[in-house]
Amino acid sequence: MDKAFLELAVRNIEIFFATEGCGKLVYGDKTIRLEQGDLVLLPIGEDIEVNRGAAASPSLRMAYRKFHANHLGMAAPILPMRWKVFPRHVEEFERLLCGLPERGNPDSESDGISAGWEGFMNWMLMEPEKSELRPFEAEDSPIRQALSIMSCRFMNSLSVPEISRRVAMSTRHFQRVFKSFTGRSFVQLLQEIRIRHSCGLLQYTRLSVQAVAETVGISDMYSFYRLFRSHCGMTPAAFRLRNQAL
Template identity: 30%
Template sequence: MENPPVFSTSYFFQGNVSVQTVLAKEDPCCIRHSHEFFEIAYVCEGEGIHYIEEERFNVVQGDLFFIPVGVVHCFQPRDLTGIQPLRILNCLYKAELVGFPSNSIPSPLSQFFCQVADYHLEKKWRAYHDQSGEIVRLFQVLHTEGQTSACMSDNSLIRYGTLIHLIKILIETKDRRAILTFKKEDCPIHGIIHHMSNNCQNSMSLHEVSQSIAVSPRHFQRLFKLQTGCTYVKMLQKIRIRNICLFLKYTNLTIQSIALLVGIQDMKYFYRLFAERVGITPGTYRSRYREKNMPSEEDWELA
């Protein structure tokens, strides 16, 4: 996908809220995207692959990533059948939250807040691992605070203070991306699904995709079904629906434009496919999800 979707601040932050947590169950049909806000993503369950910029990394429980504004990435579970899920607890916060007026803060706090501002201004993503359990504790505090209605405002000093504590730990911790290795040949089907998800408007034929990993079409179909639990054609339909849902929620593109982006020229087929898989029309889906106050874990899963 030449222009990955950008997740907007307005969808994830309601009212005056500047810090939010979202629990996401990652789908095998991962779609590369970026954000208008900062994200700290913590792997709280399962194993998988993190596609970030032009690199790929294995991830396990306890890994976390600092993801600046504009960095393109996505997660994909190791298990492509959905039996062993990959869940990511995301701490999201607005970019303006780190524009601290350091000249008005007495030293040594001013020095610390300058460090925080510099950390974000570098616009460099970083990888870490929670060795002590302190990071997961902070994430639990943030998530618990965010679930209570009394904390749905910027008046939550606990949430703000917890975020600052979390950032302080990251600043003082060594970036470990160099030791997170990924070998493409170990997981060819993962790479194929990732390519399908991000290029479904120019999807490859069964013959072309089997050639890409040097196996026969028949052997590829067996391998694909074994690892995913579904056929190549069914997965392509699933990916198209996933893309449609994301574009409906996060963009103002017309429904016809979305159909073309996912490789569907026939609008009658487009509406029929969406209704069969999701149960409602694309227009109703867009309206319903934009009326919600915050996305739930279910919103991140394929309907």
């Protein structure tokens, strides 16, 4: 699961949200333990098995949605991501998720999609008092650990020495293995993650362009405009005008 894994994740996303009980998801060769409030976004492409918790615990109950990445305004994470919704907000988030239209066709449209996705984007990036980002379990391979950290912390300052230290690899070896696994350098992939999320914020929120850049972790506006044009072929304002869902 390497470059093809990343490209598949860009196109299709499955969202699992544990609303009650405990258990685990078996996703390919990965086991993801779940309890109430856990939200997991995974690229479609591997068989997924849901295992319930022990008999002494309530049965695992989950809310589920499947999306084509285009419906997140290119903001769909290109890597697995895990979130924790705080207990007092579980019911609210379940209503929000279940109210979103499920989409498998990138060309399909919905009059109600904009309001739903604006709320979803607010949850995912802009309401830290309701949810938090968490890496996957440490049992992942070092590169998958790094990818998980990047997808969870892309809005913060991240460096190769910091990430390589956290996954217990030398900087040089980490860069070589990372490029082999993803087909991109660490910096290139981090920039791509940030720009994809900025596209979603431009499409589904009313944030200013500067606020969008700062939200995804790019403080220099010249760099943001340059990266955005390089990835999307247009300015942020032109992208918003063409794709605005509000």
